[in-house]
Every structure is written in C-alpha cells, then in structure tokens.
Amino acid sequence: MGSMTDGHLPPGAQERAREGVQHLQAAARELIAAARAALDVAEEVVEDPEALVSAVSALAGLGELARRMAGTSPPGSGTRAGPSGPADPGGGTDDDGDEPRVQRIPVS
Secondary structure, three states: OOOHHHOOOOHHHHHHHHHHHHHHHHHHHHHHHHHHHHHHHHHHHHHOHHHHHHHHHHHHHHHHHHHHHHOOOOOOOOOEEOOOOOEEOOOOOOOOOOOOOOOOOOOO
C-alpha cells in the first residue's frame, strides 16, 4: 500500500484528486471565456467610444440611484445623510446623540 511519502495516493484520494483537477480545469476554461468576453467589450469600446460614454453614463445613473437609496450625500458635499435620508452634518447620529449610525449585530 502506497503512502504520501513515496508519491502515491490512497485509491480514494486519487479519485478525489482527479475530480479536483477536472474542476480546476473547468474553472480555468470559464475564466478564459470571461476574459475573452471582457476583451470583446474592450474592443467594441475602442472601435466605438460613444459606447463607453453610454456605459459610463448608465453606471453613473445606477450609482446615483444607489446613493439615494442608501441615503448618503455625494462625495465632497461635506454632509452625510442620516438614517432617515436628510442631510445630517452631525455625522449620522440621531437627535439624542447617543445612537451610532451603524449598529453591530453579533452573529453566532
């Protein structure tokens, strides 16, 4: 019976190692396909810069929507929105000043 020290794996471990290599190969193929797709998009942007302007504009719109949903102010505005949404220059605490803006919830 082989051991790890002589370079041989036990029969069950050999099968698991083979399956692991197959999964890694499949993941590598997916990564290559994703990279190709990203390169295709990059090529389209190089060929048509207006596509980049359109995409960036759409992303900016999504960012603005997310910011509004989160109740925060744009960077550089000097104020931060409180939990209820309006601008709160006091750093995001409630009217009493004893509640932090972020509540830590322990998870066990």
